[in-house]
Amino acid sequence: xxxxxxxxxxxxxxxxxxxxxxxxxxxxxxxxxxxxxxxxxxxxxxxxxxxxxxxxxxxxxxxxxxxxxxxxxxxxxxxxxxxxxxxxxxxxxxxxxxxxxxxxxxxxxxxxxxxxxxxxxxxxxxxxxxxxxxxxxxxxxxxxxxxxxxxxxxxxxxxxxxxxxxxxxxxxxxxxxxxxxxxxxxxxxxxxxxxxxxxxxxxxxxxxxxxxxxxxxxxxxxxxxxxxxxxxxxxxxxxxxxxxxxxxxxxxxxxxxxxxxxxxxxxxxxxxxxxxxxxxxxxxxxxxxxxxxxxxxxxxxxxxxxxxxxxxxxxxxxxxxxxxxxxxxxxxxxxxxxxxxxxxxxxxxxxxxxxxxxxxxxxxxxxxxxxxxxxxxxxxxxxxxxxxxxxxxxxxxxxxxxxxxxxxxxxxxxxxxxxxxxxxxxxxxxxxxxxxxxxxxxxxxxxxxxxxxxxxxxxxxxxxxxxxxxxxxxxxxxxxxxxxxxxxxxxxxxxxxxxxxxxxxxxxxxxxxxxxxxxxxxxxxxxxxxxxxxxxxxxxxxxxxxxxxxxxxx
Amino acid sequence: xxxxxxxxxxxxxxxxxxxxxxxxxxxxxxxxxxxxxxxxxxxxxxxxxxxxxxxxxxxxxxxxxxxxxxxxxxxxxxxxxxxxxxxxxxxxxxxxxxxxxxxxxxxxxxxxxxxxxxxxxxxxxxxxxxxxxxxxxxxxxxxxxxxxxxxxxxxxxxxxxxxxxxxxxxxxxxxxxxxxxxxxxxxxxxxxxxxxxxxxxxxxxxxxxxxxxxxxxxxxxxxxxxxxxxxxxxxxxxxxxxxxxxxxxxxxxxxxxxxxxxxxxxxxxxxxxxxxxxxxxxxxxxxxxxxxxxxxxxxxxxxxxxxxxxxxxxxxxxxxxxxxxxxxxxxxxxxxxxxxxxxxxxxxxxxxxxxxxxxxxxxxx
Ligand code: SF4
Ligand code: SF4
Numbered sequence: 024x025x026x027x028x029x030x031x032x033x034x035x036x037x038x039x040x041x042x043x044x045x046x047x048x049x050x051x052x053x054x055x056x057x058x059x060x061x062x063x064x065x066x067x068x069x070x071x072x073x074x075x076x077x078x079x080x081x082x083x084x085x086x087x088x089x090x091x092x093x094x095x096x097x098x099x100x101x102x103x104x105x106x107x108x109x110x111x112x113x114x115x116x117x118x119x120x121x122x123x124x125x126x127x128x129x130x131x132x133x134x135x136x137x138x139x140x141x142x143x144x145x146x147x148x149x150x151x152x153x154x155x156x157x158x159x160x161x162x163x164x165x166x167x168x169x170x171x172x173x174x175x176x177x178x179x180x181x182x183x184x185x186x187x188x189x190x191x192x193x194x195x196x197x198x199x200x201x202x203x204x205x206x207x208x209x210x211x212x213x214x215x216x217x218x219x220x221x222x223x224x225x226x227x228x229x230x231x232x233x234x235x236x237x238x239x240x241x242x243x244x245x246x247x248x249x250x251x252x253x254x255x256x257x258x259x260x261x262x263x264x265x266x267x268x269x270x271x272x273x274x275x276x277x278x279x280x281x282x283x284x285x286x287x288x289x290x291x292x293x294x295x296x297x298x299x300x301x302x303x304x305x306x307x308x309x310x311x312x313x314x315x316x317x318x319x320x321x322x323x324x325x326x327x328x329x330x331x332x333x334x335x336x337x338x339x340x341x342x343x344x345x346x347x348x349x350x351x352x353x354x355x356x357x358x359x360x361x362x363x364x365x366x367x368x369x370x371x372x373x374x375x376x377x378x379x380x381x382x383x384x385x386x387x388x389x390x391x392x393x394x395x396x397x398x399x400x401x402x403x404x405x406x407x408x409x410x411x412x413x414x415x416x417x418x419x420x421x422x423x424x425x426x427x428x429x430x431x432x433x434x435x436x437x438x439x440x441x442x443x444x445x446x447x448x449x450x451x452x453x454x455x456x457x458x459x460x461x462x463x464x465x466x467x468x469x470x471x472x473x474x475x476x477x478x479x480x481x482x483x484x485x486x487x488x489x490x491x492x493x494x495x496x497x498x499x500x501x502x503x504x505x506x507x508x509x510x511x512x513x514x515x516x517x518x519x520x521x522x523x524x525x526x527x528x529x530x531x532x533x534x535x536x537x538x539x540x541x542x543x544x545x546x547x548x549x550x551x552x553x554x555x556x557x558x559x560x561x562x563x564x565x566x567x568x569x570x571x572x573x574x575x576x577x
Numbered sequence: 578x579x580x581x582x583x584x585x586x587x588x589x590x591x592x593x594x595x596x597x598x599x600x601x602x603x604x605x606x607x608x609x610x611x612x613x614x615x616x617x618x619x620x621x622x623x624x625x626x627x628x629x630x631x632x633x634x635x636x637x638x639x640x641x642x643x644x645x646x647x648x649x650x651x652x653x654x655x656x657x658x659x660x661x662x663x664x665x666x667x668x669x670x671x672x673x674x675x676x677x678x679x680x681x682x683x684x685x686x687x688x689x690x691x692x693x694x695x696x697x698x699x700x701x702x703x704x705x706x707x708x709x710x711x712x713x714x715x716x717x718x719x720x721x722x723x724x725x726x727x728x729x730x731x732x733x734x735x736x737x738x739x740x741x742x743x744x745x746x747x748x749x750x751x752x753x754x755x756x757x758x759x760x761x762x763x764x765x766x767x768x769x770x771x772x773x774x775x776x777x778x779x780x781x782x783x784x785x786x787x788x789x790x791x792x793x794x795x796x797x798x799x800x801x802x803x804x805x806x807x808x809x810x811x812x813x814x815x816x817x818x819x820x821x822x823x824x825x826x827x828x829x830x831x832x833x834x835x836x837x838x839x840x841x842x843x844x845x846x847x848x849x850x851x852x853x854x855x856x857x858x859x860x861x862x863x864x865x866x867x868x869x870x871x872x873x874x875x876x877x878x879x880x881x882x883x884x885x886x887x888x889x890x891x892x893x894x895x896x897x898x899x900x901x902x903x904x905x906x907x908x909x910x911x912x913x914x915x916x917x918x919x920x921x922x923x924x925x926x927x928x929x930x931x932x933x934x935x936x937x938x939x940x941x942x
Binding site (some may be wrong): 362 | 578579598658672716717737738739740756764769770771786787800801802803804805806807808809810811812815817820821822830832834835836837838839840841842844845846847848849852853854855856857858859861862864870872879883884887888889890891893894895896897898899900901904905906907908909910911913915916917918919920921923924925926928929930931932933934935936937938939
């Protein structure tokens with residue numbers, strides 16, 4: 024969440040789900056299909072609408088389920104989020120709804136930002152986004168006059184070549200309205216996978232150690248050099264979206280992959296296959312023979328969440344216990360055990376790398392609690408989050424620097440992590456690939472309620488398959504008529520990178536000119552079609568927009 | 578404003594507007610309930626929580642009656658207890674007598690009350706099955722309205738917790754029954770298969786289809802854990818019998834979600850025991866035979882090995898690559914599905930042992 028880190032100094036969700044559901048007067052949901060991707064939070068919001076009249080504005084090209092509960096649905100053209108937000112802020116400034124005291128006391132760089140926003144008058148914004156001017160005024164009024172207001176988003180905002188700028192735009196909006204640091208407000212990126220927040224917190228990123236201590240910082244390097252007896256260089260590493268293509272160029276020769284399935288989850292599947300084939304040695308630690316397994320040289324059987332004990336961190340920075348319920352299947356082992364055993368053997372093999380003595384240089388862990396003790400020592404925001412406290416029923420959200428600290432449900436309440444909130448002037452840029460004569464449709468991709476990600480787990484859950492057992496491609500009725508789909512159910516969707524065939528679901532959930540596909544099923548995964556164009560800083564691929572053509576299959 | 582009253586002779590003080598039931602519970606006095614649930618709007622329709630209030634002609638439903646100054650409440654007067662017994666008798670007269678084989682036995686509130694109040698099925702009792710058992714095709718929810726006591730908790734759970742309004746009351750009088758939508762199937766009535774209605778049903782009318790026949794309350798061990806699917810982080814209880822997960826139940830103390838779960842969290846657990854699971858380490862044959870890598874023929878076959886062999890081969894390969902081509906020739910992908918502790922170790926192995934910052938995961942994807 025590099026965008027938020029630039030604006031505020033911390034990339035995590037600023038508030039908690041229950042304070043948004045209980046205290047927000049209005050909510051802007053943009054690029055999050057909340058009821059299908061974060062279902063229980065979706066129902067919390069629906070309850071808030073029914074019980075206390077929470078006002079929801081949804082900005083999404085698709086008529087997703089939560090729009091039923093919205094007071095207003097802005098159906099902007101894909102890839103025009105920045106223009107939309109700038110347009111709303113233009114109206115807010117025009118009407119004088121901004122919070123000048125907050126802007127002066129807690130933020131900086133307002134003038135350059137204002138200058139940019141002034142270039143987005145409602146007429147121009149309506150033209151770029153296709154949202155009518157009246158709706159822009161309605162939306163601006165609802166968002167500005169109902170306080171506190173929370174902004175919620177997910178991959179619909181970040182999975183663009185301008186993803187990081189989209190996020191900074193939303194940060195601008197919340198600073199403008201002083202919707203930061205109190206219950207029911209804030210900037211709230213919903214994290215997709217159960218422990219994506221934790222994986223980031225624990226240094227599973229090429230640019231930071233645990234707790235976002237930068238690898239380019241010499242002090243941080245020294246801290247880990249001393250603790251571990253050896254560490255990495257000051258140079259930022261490669262992201263997943265670079266690492267795998269690097270294999271095709273011979274720059275990356277070996278991959279150690281834990282529980283990921285690049286063939287299903289990465290953009291442009293054909294190219295990914297080619298890269299994995301080129302890689303000299305792939306170790307895959309997995310619970311299923313995934314779509315990536317055919318490319319692996321070694322398969323190490325890990326275990327599911329039900330067979331191990333430790334912690335996950337949810338989207339609101341809440342660390343919670345996971346408890347072993349059943350013994351590992353067969354000879355499978357908890358992933359921490361496998362990694363530690365592998366590390367021990369690599370250290371024992373010696374070779375060209377020296378590892379000095381250090382308080383945390385070793386790899387002997389009796390259990391995950393012992394690992395947490397090491398995390399406590401080296402990860403400031405997790406300093407006081409121990410298994411013992413969690414087992415006692417304490418509810419802890421990081422930052423929680425020591426064992427007396429009660430945790431932090433809301434960030435930025437007195438000041439921003441970076442000091443002052445930074446307004447950023449952000450301009451609209453078109454997506455990397457737009458529909459044209461040959462590929463006239465927008466393709467939008469994502470998940471559905473009944474499945475998860477590459478579908479490795481949910482496709483093996485019988486009941487889920489009974490309800491949603493095959494990939495469906497959403498097509499607008501007007502387009503269906505134009506394509507002559509009458510009666511014919513199957514469509515072929517083709518992009519410049521690949522082609523898939525699947526059954527059409529004719530529905531006005533998608534606007535004319537757009538189709539929607541998911542990536543849960545290998546026989547017709549949307550990622551055969553998607554483009555590997557990346558946000559230049561965050562390196563997130565543009566899953567949410569690319570151009571395709573659609574044909575009926577006779 | 579505080580209100581003073583006595584409950585079973587004990588003087589108590591509670592805020593104005595408190596119901597008799599809440600006032601009693603606040604002071605450790607038990608009033609039995611059936612249709613009442615603390616998460617749902619009280620309806621007072623089952624008549625189990627009736628209590629005697631001095632000066633009132635009729636018994637009062639404790640869950641909906643607010644207290645007043647000077648009120649005298651008797652929770653277990655002869656009249657109140659007699660009335661509860663009668664109510665239970667009527668319920669049992671219209672309820673199948675198959676606790677012996679019922680999935681809900683041991684977790685059924687009707688059964689517990691019948692036991693506590695020593696109520697037996699009246700002579701003139703149950704005449705036969707009125708509804709088809711397992712009457713709805715929903716793959717997760719097993720519906721048997723023969724066991725329904727019309728408490729309406731499912732209706733409220735779907736309406737107030739899930740905000741989906743699938744269930745309602747259909748027909749009149751003795752024919753009264755819970756219906757999905759306009760008496761159609763659950764999925765047709767836009768059910769999201771979250772199982773909230775099952776979690777709140779006090780009897781065996783709504784149960785979990787995937788758990789049917791696999792074990793009952795006294796046979797399972799519940800293990801509280803955190804959902805493996807999305808970032809909301811719902812907590813839930815895995816129900817385990819003979820080293821197998823046979824179901825999931827809500828844990829009312831769950832910090833984020835309370836009793837609520839979604840279809841994946843509640844019913845998406847069967848992948849754990851799926852036959853496709855990897856249970857032994859495997860390596861390509863060429864690695865065992867010492868030849869060079871080839872994707873052709875039998876040298877690319879998988880061979881199952883023990884842990885030592887697989888780990889030694891992997892360690893040797895990674896060390897050799899690191900020493901020949903440099904630490905940055907190795908990439909590490911960690912996992913947003915795995916534990917914090919595991920992600921920490923992946924970060925440590927990349928940076929300390931290999932010496933590279935090439936570590937990432939699917940946060941971007
Ligand atoms: S499963 Fe959920 S959505 Fe379906 S009827 Fe029950 S409470 Fe309603
Ligand atoms: S139960 Fe559903 S909403 Fe809750 S964490 Fe699991 S997947 Fe997410």
